[in-house]
Amino acid sequence: MDNNGFNPEELAHKWLKGSLTPEEELRFEQWYADFNDEELLLADSKYTSAEEIRTIILDQITAQIEEQQVPKIKKIYPLWRNIAAAAAIVLAIGLAAFYRVPLLNMIDPVKQVQLSTNPGQYRQIYLADGTHVWLSPSTTISYPEKFRGELRNVSIEGGAYFEVVHDTNHPFVIQSGAVKTVVLGTSFDIQAYPRAAAIEVTVVSGKVGVSANTGKQPEMVTANQRTVYQKATTTLFKESYPNAAKFLNQRKGIFDFKGASLQEVTRELETQYGIQISLAPELAGKAFYGRLQTSAPLNRTLDKLCAVMETHWEKQGGTYLLHP
Template identity: 30%
Template structure:
């Protein structure tokens, strides 16, 4: 019996270990049903084969005609075709690998930093700095490097759901009729309208949520039942997947703010060295100039309730510079000012 073909969105979740037990079973049953079948295309109905061909050729056409655009997404829909496209376009040279996860990784590979699969938008930040990504409802998320998000092109009428991995600061548009839901691994975050930071880094094996304004509900599976905590401003929650433990605590008051917390700061013909010193005093970060000659540059700007990523973007735009970020260290590079 043929298993239903999983969507590329589901395959991406599988690769990021974000599937539920039922989703994981569905993907693995599908893979087992087609592994080693060179005639897989013949098992599809005529309508399915036509649809498959249309998607494949539509993708090729978009690649040939593709030009630089300013929007955040493009729309290829062939991602899962790599295991069967050889029957349609032998010259593409797609093939299955031997190991299951490597195989599925090929099928669901996202080689560009932004992809759209039918009605699902996928975006990954491949830049060495934070990038702002706007969502269909007007919400936005400042994403650290390698952070990824996927969501429907049009949110449902009763809810707004996204899947997220990595680290990002969310600023959610208020809509009491449509709660905003974030799925990150086994953890679900529910909000109505607020500002908070999510850190779901695979290498740390722990998910962290901290709230700047509003409140969020964080739920995760426990050993016997679902756990849930409600976070208010200056509170943080941690979830350890291995122990299935969800905890939260108050964030102690500190002189320096997290980079995603807003501040008001004014610069009037201020030398760049002084600008950097003031930013380091306000935020928990360390800023270095790659080109020491930039010290002669001066900045005039009025930042009212802005986070560090916004300030850095405007600062670099003004100085025709760029920045990269690694953990809490920021490197600014640009030409010397005259």
Template identity: 30%
Template structure:
């Protein structure tokens, strides 16, 4: 390994104060690392290059992390980083970790860059609202679970669902949005629809309210029948997958009336007693809303619900009235006072 670089020059480089000659000196120093006979000479040439790349990556990571450090501590941290990267111990430390863990540097780096996943399990009695990184909204029903990337990358957006959820997908013509629910794959570009795929159910259903959705089965082509082919759904159409028969069927009309809670409505109340508000909401969304608490029933509400579905309205009521609700038998909403 060649001579060390002055920490002062590195400090100037990180601050952006180097002239062209000093920058050239730094780049020459970085390119000068060669395997010594007593440390990394046994490594292949490719791995030596990987060690250098990892070291440079670590330098960059340390610089980026300093951006959030208190100003009074920044200069000392700069010094720590600079003295670290200007010593031969940097490469030797990486080499030690590689030998001890049996992991190559490129593998370590690739794991560090893997997108982080979120797994949300709704064990409460309410419908949980989830906003994804692309702006899409997922309304996760009770006893359901959703897995997704914290930030969508590349040319696709993918989530995995167990149970039931209603999706309002942000339009993106370059990146399809795919939902994996058992053997069923639902793919869209921007639309609103519901997927119901509980493990105990005999069927998986996809109901479309707006836009266009494709539904297919994740099975080998040689095992498919005519009913297994991909189907395209338009608004108010549904696809039903029979788990036992392995068949996918398209219906031109949604048969499940509970889809009504996801249709958006415009409703206005002007100092209306809540018992009457519940009656209007129940009729509008084809559900049953009630409360056993007379204090809630006798309260009054003044509100405008414009282009809102029932779960969104229930969230507003929870915040405004300081109440909670639970879902029973899929279409019954029971309100209680907050404890």
């Protein structure tokens, strides 16, 4: 670059933008250094040093150059500022939605509740979403004090009847051993006692999805149907069950037997009362017709059963014996 092509104003403008080439930067610094500021008469000036004058001159040059750019900046800056603000809001909302539940759980952890019933004890509870649960004897249920997140998760061991409040956006999920039941809103019964050979889910109204740890697709179960999971073979199958309405009474401990074998009846009593019953061989196949209230004391229930079947009972150690 020769002296004739040297334009301090142009170089000053490029210097502000940071676009000087190495050669232009050297020429600009040399030009600036040629000012002999120290020789200026400062006696009548309000400035006290040459360095202060340099600063003022540079500020003035800068102000003049920026003055020419104001219209362009005014048009662009608000746009980018609005875009940046909008992006920040979207990002904040997205992060808040994504981390809402984890953050809430850190700040205000949800208490996990666990309830158990004794043998022969029936209990009704309401969950935070309004779901009504009838707990059978010898049953343990675990559930959160309040539901957060996409799923309403509970777990159960034993027997229970559920009337689940409908919520399409928050499925109700019950884990009972190896079986998982997914519900939107319906009435159904679960029998999942540890000592039982199977886990049964029977639907009274609505529809549920039942799956097991088998890798297969869930079984969709509707009213008057049930699924049976055989623990020994780890198989899950669905079948028709026209008498599903019986669970409306059984959730209260009322069992109506219409020709059931005495072995089947005593097996039910063992589950409800948490006892062991031994039948004389000649009694096992006899049919029983009648209603038993298993929320009543055990001795009263056995007395009624024996009166109908013309038998008697006695207790030997921890076992109840029924004889002709």
